[in-house]
Amino acid sequence: MITINEHYLKLQASYLFSDIAKRVAAFQEQNPEIEIIKLGIGDVTRPLPRACIDAFHKAVEEMASEASFRGYGPEQGYAFLREAIAANDFQARGADIQADEIFVSDGAKCDTGNIQELFSQDIKIAIPDPVYPVYLDTNVMAGRTGAYVDGRYQGIVYLDSTKENNFVPALPREKVDLIYLCFPNNPTGSTISTAELKTWVDYAREHQALILFDAAYEIFIRDQSLPHTIYEIEGAKEVAIEFRSYSKSAGFTGTRCAYTVIPKECTAYDRNGGRQPLHSLWNRRHCTKFNGVSYPVQRAAEAVYSEEGKTQTRELADYYLHNAASVRRAMQDLGFFFVGGENSPYVWINGGRDSWDFFDMLLNKAGVVCTPGAGFGRCGNGYIRISAFNSHEKVEKAMKRLKDALS
Ligand SMILES: *Cc1c(COP(=O)(O)O)cnc(C)c1O
Numbered sequence: 001m002i003t004i005n006e007h008y009l010k011l012q013a014s015y016l017f018s019d020i021a022k023r024v025a026a027f028q029e030q031n032p033e034i035e036i037i038k039l040g041i042g043d044v045t046r047p048l049p050r051a052c053i054d055a056f057h058k059a060v061e062e063m064a065s066e067a068s069f070r071g072y073g074p075e076q077g078y079a080f081l082r083e084a085i086a087a088n089d090f091q092a093r094g095a096d097i098q099a100d101e102i103f104v105s106d107g108a109k110c111d112t113g114n115i116q117e118l119f120s121q122d123i124k125i126a127i128p129d130p131v132y133p134v135y136l137d138t139n140v141m142a143g144r145t146g147a148y149v150d151g152r153y154q155g156i157v158y159l160d161s162t163k164e165n166n167f168v169p170a171l172p173r174e175k176v177d178l179i180y181l182c183f184p185n186n187p188t189g190s191t192i193s194t195a196e197l198k199t200w201v202d203y204a205r206e207h208q209a210l211i212l213f214d215a216a217y218e219i220f221i222r223d224q225s226l227p228h229t230i231y232e233i234e235g236a237k238e239v240a241i242e243f244r245s246y247s248k249s250a251g252f253t254g255t256r257c258a259y260t261v262i263p264k265e266c267t268a269y270d271r272n273g274g275r276q277p278l279h280s281l282w283n284r285r286h287c288t289k290f291n292g293v294s295y296p297v298q299r300a301a302e303a304v305y306s307e308e309g310k311t312q313t314r315e316l317a318d319y320y321l322h323n324a325a326s327v328r329r330a331m332q333d334l335g336f337f338f339v340g341g342e343n344s345p346y347v348w349i350n351g352g353r354d355s356w357d358f359f360d361m362l363l364n365k366a367g368v369v370c371t372p373g374a375g376f377g378r379c380g381n382g383y384i385r386i387s388a389f390n391s392h393e394k395v396e397k398a399m400k401r402l403k404d405a406l407s
Contacts, residue, residue: 005141005143007140007141007142007143008141010140010145010146010147010148010153011137011140011141012148014133014375016371016372016375020040020359020369020371020372023359023360023363024036024038024363024369027363027364027367031367034367035367036363036367036368036369037367037368037369037390037394037395037397037398037401038369038390039327039368039369039370039386039387039388039389039390039394039395039398040369040370040371040385040387041371041387041389042186042346042387042389043253043389044247044248044251044253044320044389045389045390045391046251046316046319046320047251048250048251048252048255048300049250049251049303049304049308049309049312049313049316050308050312051303051304051306051308051309051312052250052251052300052301052303052304052309052312053300054303055299055300055302055303055306056255056296056297056299056300056303058299059295059296059298059299059300060296062295063295063296070295072291072292073292073293073295073298074292075286075287075290075291075292076100076102076103076104076283076286076287076292077102077103077104077105077259077292077293077298078104078295078298079099080298080299080302081104081298081301081302082099082100082102082104082259083099084302084304084305085099085102085104085244085259085305086098086099086101086102087305088305088310089218089228089229089244090229090231090261093228093229093232094232095229095231095232096231096237097229097231097237097261097263098264100264101261101262101263101264101279102259102260102261103259103260103261103262103282103283103286104257104258104259104292104293104298104301105257105258105259105260105286105290105293106256106257106258106290106293107245107247107256107257107258108214108216108243108244108245108247108258108260109134110258111243111258111259111260112132112134112135112138112180112212112214112243113134113137113138114138114285114289115212115241115260115282116138116139116142116144116178117142117285118268118278118281118282118285119177119178119210119268121142121143121144123144123177123178124157124174124175124176124177124178125139125144125155125156125157125176125177125178125179125180126156126157126158126159126172126176126178126179126180127139127156127157127158127159127180128158128159128160128161128169128180128181128182128185128377129152129158129159129160129161129376129377129378129379129380130161130187130188130373130376130377130379130380130383131180131182131376131377132182132186132187132214132376133376135180135212136153136156139156140153151378152378157172157174157176158377158378159172159179160379161185161188161190161379162379163337163350166190166339167185167188167190167339167348168190168192168196171199171200171203175207175209176207176209177207177208177209177210178209178210178212179200179203179204179209179210179211179212180212180214181200181211181212181213181214182213182214182215182216182217183197183213183214183215183217184217184218184220184221184340184343184344185217185340185344185346186216186217186346187346187348187371187373187376187380187385188339188340188346188348188383188385189324189339189340189341189342189343189344189345189346189347189348189385190339190340190344190348191221191223191226191342191343191344192226192227193225193226193227194225194226194227194232194233197227197230197233198233198234201230201233201234201235201236201239201240202235204239204240205235205238205239208269209239210239210240210241210266210268210278211230211236211239211240211241212240212241212243213230213240213241213242213243214242214243215228215229215230215242215243215244216243216244216245216247216248216249216258217248217344217345218244218249219248219249219250219313219314219317220248220317220320220321220343220344220345221343222321222342222343223342223343226343229242230242231261231263237263237265237266238263238265238266238267239266240263240266241260241261241262241266241278242260242261243258243259243260243261244258244259244260244261245257245258245259246258246301246304248345249304249313249316249317250301250304250309250313250316251316252297252300252301255297255300256293256297257293257297257298257300257301260282262278262279262282263279264277264279265277266278266279319392320345320388320389321341321342321345321388322392323345323388323389323390323392323395324340324341324342324344324345324346324347324388325341325342326392326395326396326399327341327347327386327388327395327399328341328342328347329399330399330402330403331347331349333403333407334402334403334406334407336349336350336351336352337349337350338350341388345387345388345389346385346386346387346388347385347386347388348373348383348384348385349370349383349384349385349386350382350383351382351383351384352382353382354374354381354382355372355373355374355375355380355381355382355383355384356372356374358370358372358382358384359371359372359384361406362384362402365402365405365406366398366401366402366404366405366406367401368398368401368402370384370385370386370387371384371385371386371387372384373385
């Protein structure tokens with residue numbers, strides 16, 4: 001008899017986006033004349049930067065002739081891309097990361113989901129609330145949690161991100177082994193200061209723990225004082241893995257390219273307390289289960305680091321940040337409490353009522369779709385997330401409608 005991995009049965013069906021779609025469809029049916037404006041999804045809307053498109057085309061052409069054709073590439077990624085990443089994203093910020101510590105992949109979602117394979121079953125895991133659901137669900141699938149009771153999985157240490165802590169969770173009171181952090185944050189748009197991030201690095205060093213740092217929204221950082229990478233923090237190389245993606249930074253959500261950094265010094269422990277480098281374990285996993293990102297896509301990603309690519313990706317992020325600023329102004333005028341939207345494409349807004357009630361109000365009174373915060377965890381209740389990923393015109397129109405309807 002073929003039996004299943006029963007841990008999958010603990011997973012909570014995610015009704016979030018299907019519930020949203022149902023409510024939107026019902027509203028549209030009753031109000032066919034209203035143009036609904038969607039500020040819910042976490043997907044980009046602008047096309048790829050010209051520099052990426054040109055590099056992409058050129059590389060596709062190379063595949064058309066025998067002399068320049070490429071078959072399987074290195075599983076970890078081509079040297080041209082890994083070197084550009086190390087130099088531009090790390091060394092240029094004073095973080096001593098080398099090209100051979102970079103693993104190019106087809107997504108930060110896969111990497112943040114797959115990384116837990118390297119760790120034993122009985123570790124204690126700390127996960128923020130609200131959160132990007134991948135961190136939690138992949139550990140449920142792996143059997144590292146108990147049942148789902150009262151909105152939370154047993155065995156997980158939840159790190160509450162609330163108004164009281166400015167959406168940067170406090171260090172856990174109990175000892176944990178694996179810590180997931182994401183800054184600038186999805187869904188709250190909050191950021192972490194160098195001093196705050198250092199307390200996490202110090203905690204990890206003191207407790208032989210590991211930090212998984214998701215920096216998928218790094219491109220949106222404008223505040224000069226904020227860290228762009230966890231490796232700007234002294235001592236982080238031994239205790240942190242960082243995830244990056246071209247999805248939000250260069251519009252690659254449909255093109256697929258990302259990378260994970262595992263410094264050579266970064267270790268976890270075997271049963272005897274011996275230090276084991278995670279670089280070699282991940283290298284083994286990556287080479288066994290993954291065959292590399294396509295050559296044209298890696299050339300397109302490399303172009304992000306050309307002079308034109310740098311200018312164009314910055315302009316792309318600025319485009320969305322302009323929208324985020326419009327959302328912030330509107331929420332300020334309406335008198336709602338909010339965070340985010342300054343170094344992030346997301347604004348996290350408290351409506352003083354249940355998340356879904358707030359969602360329904362925005363939909364019914366203004367034809368605007370957001371994401372109810374409760375869908376990201378218990379601490380998200382009372383909040384909604386508004387995304388800046390849309391055109392200037394649509395965001396302006398949506399904010400005007402909200403102000404007309406609610407003020
Ligand atoms: C969008 C996003 C990513 C990027 O995922 P890809 O698989 O690279 O598209 C990673 N982490 C968070 C928190 C995100 O919101």
